[in-house]
Amino acid sequence: MSRPMWAHTTPAGPQRWQETWARLLTPLTLWICVSVSLRYGYYGDNRMEIGPSSSRLMKASSVFVQQVEVRDVDKKVVSLYSFSEEPKLSHQANWSVSNYLIIGAYSRKGFSFWLNNGSRISMRLEAHPTHLNQLQVVMLKGERKFEILQPEQTSYTSAFNESKIGKEAEYNIEEDDRYYLEIINANRRSIIITVNVNVSSKMHDLAKAKAMCSTAKSSSCQLRLVFPNTHYVILTTPNNGELGDWYIELSFVARVITYIAILGFIVVFIFLILKYLGACDAESSNVVERPREEINETYPILPRKTVPQTYGTNEEEDDSGASSSSSEELYDEKLCVICYDEQRNCFFVPCGHCATCYDCAQRIMDGESKVCPICRRLIHKVRRLFNP
Template sequence: MHRPVMPPPGHSPQRWKESWGRLIACLTIWICVSVSLRYGYFGDSRMVLGPSSSRLMKASSVFVDHVEVRDEDKKGVLLYGFYEKPELSFETNWSVADYMIVASYSRKGFSLWLNKGSKIRMRWEARTSILNQLQVVMIKGERKYETLLPKQTSSPDALNLSEPLNGKEAEYTIEEDNRYYLGLINTNPKNIITTLSVNVTSKMYELSKARNMCSTTQGSCRLKLLFPKTQYVVVTTPDNGDINGWNIEVAFVARAIIYVAILGAIVIIIFLILKYLGACDTDQSTNLVETATWQASEPSETEPIMPAKSVRLTYGTNEEDDEGSSCSSSEDLYDAKLCVICYDDQRNCFFVPCGHCATCYDCAQRIMEEDNKMCPICRRLIHKVRRLFTS
């Protein structure tokens, strides 16, 4: 009778698959965490500021080594570093007036970063016949946008928004630090030429207690963060009246050794968890092997693996009967060790979770390839097939 060659226990394909699965899981988590740390909260960002603007940012020096500001236009953006949060106590005022051409059915304006407590006042002038076809709009937010309504100015020489005169005014009070877009909407089918005047009272942070600073007059600057204190960084712009093109790039350069340590710890913890789960799976398989071996030696009434040996009662002595009984018992015992499907190879495997040992490994694999995957003894669903190694 042909006996299939069993592979060594240490080189089973299942072990190789489990090892590769653990390695791929660790690599996947490593990549995901690396990308989230690189492009997540402490990542590069593009900001729109404006003249006399002051923006506060908070950076943990545990994860950030230094902050870098890039200003391609070299307008003189300044970067200040603080140990403690500075006060929003300084106030400055600036104005700008210019001609503006608003195309038909379009919008034109500019963006500013304003802190809480700032005020902005706009006045636009055009011919009386087309003045009512110009509408002012103010939008708050960098990611989630919200349209704000103007507050009617209380100055005695101000013009009412509803009067069809040569000029109109609108005033806004800033209630939250954020980016604000101010613009005019043209509802006329023709282009409109208007004169726009903007007056801004801007609240700025007090810079006298800054630990260090750098300027972007050369195009970019770096501000080193002292480990392990949490740092506050303030980006400010000069008062030059330019309301167009205040775009800068801020990069939080990571402290690589901290990221590597955290990622390494995460991967080690995940590897230990996977190893523990694999060990539990191996222990469970060992227990099933022992259970199947015990059932093969002492079958129970509910889950019989081998039929019980029948005892024949006779009266008197008869040599022929004894010989026939011995032969019958030997044949029954031999048949009980054969596969119940092919009756060719011996039973050398068992099913998980029922634990029945009824087939050879080849027939068990054919059962696993089927759709139902049912045990031929108890008709339970088979999850795995385990080999039995006997000496």
């Protein structure tokens, strides 16, 4: 009688690739979330509105940021300075602006400033007495969530030699932030007002800057950060005597090699965790299933009728009763389904089938397919069984 041949020979390549991609799915998802959060959240591109004589401090890690780039859309000269330590607010810049404004009916106009802690701003608005009552002035604080800033001092005065009434207000700045001066016209027609702004602005000390770039010659400049230090970047603007809109675009160019390293670390870490948990599960399942193996070691082998067998000659095929009885005897004797000579003394991990002897199991592991002869599942390990 010839030995049995297994008809089902599905290759293990697609199954192996599926298991590999399943393991990589979690670290890839984590890496994408971390990269998107850093690139478009904390270190995302920012289009900001600033004013004259600004000194804005930003902190950037050179591990994630390769360089800082600023684009001056209005070409009013912006400078970037890099420091290894946080500079102090030790300088003070005083500047003033006076402009005539025409505000349409039921409309508003505003101006943006970036002011640091310790700065002071005072302003005076002059308009016709009949218009001033319908004129509202609001000082807003914040870039995303606006907060109304209350003035420290307010007063009404009369202008000299003119039929105008002036409204004055003074604010003391206690926090580094963006401040927005908004003038609202609630009249039915347009009005003309005079705006006088005096600012005493706190500025950072730029004497110890490690690197510097400016948009004086072009509309953009790049400031490269030295790896792996943490840098303090100062964005400064000159006093150009204007209160109009002034926009710049600030970008943090990412260091790609850092994100690749993060991906590699996450993949290795998740792989080690899965491997450790798989080994623990295999050992625990062996301890739990041993009492059942003592009762019936063929569990969880598939029923005998699902195992296809072929025989060498027609005479043996005619003697179906004898063949069936002999195969049942071999099955009951718990012989190896590969060699039919040795006893079954091992099982496969993770499927748990006990169908071969240890030598045949090692030959399967040394082969290319490495699949269980019963369920065709990929084999990770072979565990030997020891009979008492």
